[in-house]
Each structure stands twice: as C-alpha cells, then as structure tokens.
Amino acid sequence: MTPTSKVLYASEPTLDLAEFRRMLVESGLGETRPIDDEARLKTMLGNANLVLTARLDVEGKPLVGVARGVTDFSWVCYISELAVSVSAQGLGVGRGLMEEASRQLGPAVAISLISMPDAVGFYERIGMKRVTDAFWFSRKH
Template identity: 35%
Template structure:
C-alpha cells in the first residue's frame, strides 16, 4: 500500500466527525462517543498534522509544544486501511521537522502500539509519571 497518493496538511481545520472516524478505524481508544470533547481536543492544539487521500482524512497527529524544549505527541492515529503505508512515520517526521532538533518529542503509547514506537526512533523513558483521567 505504499503507492497511494497522500497529502499532508499542517494545522488544517478538521471536522470532528472525520477525527472520530479515524480514531475508531485506527483502533486508538479515544472518547469518540463524546463529540463535544473531541471538538475541544482539536480546537486549540499547538500542532496538528493530517494525512489525506483525496478528500478523505486517513491519519492525524496532535501535539502540544512550546517549540523550544518539549513536545508532547498526544495522538497519532492512522485508519487501519492505510496502516503500513508509512503515514504514521511521515506524521512523526513532519512533527519533528516543525519542532526542530532542540525539542524533545515525548509520548505515552497506547498498549497496542508499544512495539511500534521504538521502530520510529523513540526510546523508553523509565522516569515518566502519570495521574490518569477519570474518564
């Protein structure tokens, strides 16, 4: 599936229904039954990159960053139909290009993606702490 024409967009306005579809079809667990919450998640993030095949949103990454020291990659999702085509890798690459090499890229992996991130240059960080959301 590497021969598909994918267009990447930086901070392009996204329809929350398209985002819900990509999350649901990617297998990434997000509160997709709560459309107002998804809308808020994408209303004012610092960095959103999206991948499109024609007029169809097929991948999305959302990061919070200060553009100087750290960047938290909070969402990386690619529709399962397009997984394996390098779209996730390209979204990470483009995120890194925007933030520059002085900025650490940090994420908390979904359990099913733990083996993916080391293949993309991420190293495990044993010093992370987390207070989980209630829902």
C-alpha cells in the same frame, strides 16, 4: 490505499471534528477516546496547537492519519494521538506524520508520547527511545 499511493502531510489546525472522530474510530483508538462526547472531542482538537494530517493525493483527499499534540514550539511536544486508519497501517503513514512533526518543530524540540501497548514496537522501530521515568495521574472521568 496501496504502497505506491502518494500521501500529503500538512498542518491542519482547523481539522473537521467529524473527520477527527472518524480517524479515531478507524485507527482503533476509538476504544480509548471519548468518541461519543462531541464537546470533549471538540475541546481536545481545539486546544491542540499541533494538528497534522495525512491525506491521500486522490480526488476528495481522504484522511488516513492524524497526529495531535501540545507544544511550546521551543522545548518539547507531547503527541496526544497518532491515529492511522487500519487500511493505511504498515504503509509508512505513522512514520510520515512523526517525521512531519519533527520537521515542523525543528531540531531543538523533543517529542514525547505515551504508547498504547500494541504500538510500542512501532515507536521503537522509528527510533524513539523508551523512558522509564514517566508518571501519570489517571482521569477521574
């Protein structure tokens, strides 16, 4: 991908499971997601009610980014993944996916997420505010 490549952003609720898995791996999130548990990945994708993709506008429309979220489309949206292929990181794809989420959700819906430690600077650069009052029960498996 080059800085002049055109990226198409779209809602893609029926994203192919293999493409989703590949994007998790290519983005580096594969280390923190159950990429070898197909049933769990299918459930993660199937129960998200906001699935946005970033694809290059070239033959085959290769996937370079995914944002997956859960929302009520009225008050708040939780972004579960913002995954951008390493080859497209730093080229505006993550920002584009977050802007598309904001556009589709509208101005009345807040967006929240939990950042991976090495992505905190990205979220700050795109204007998200850091909050300290978040809480977490860890997974048991």
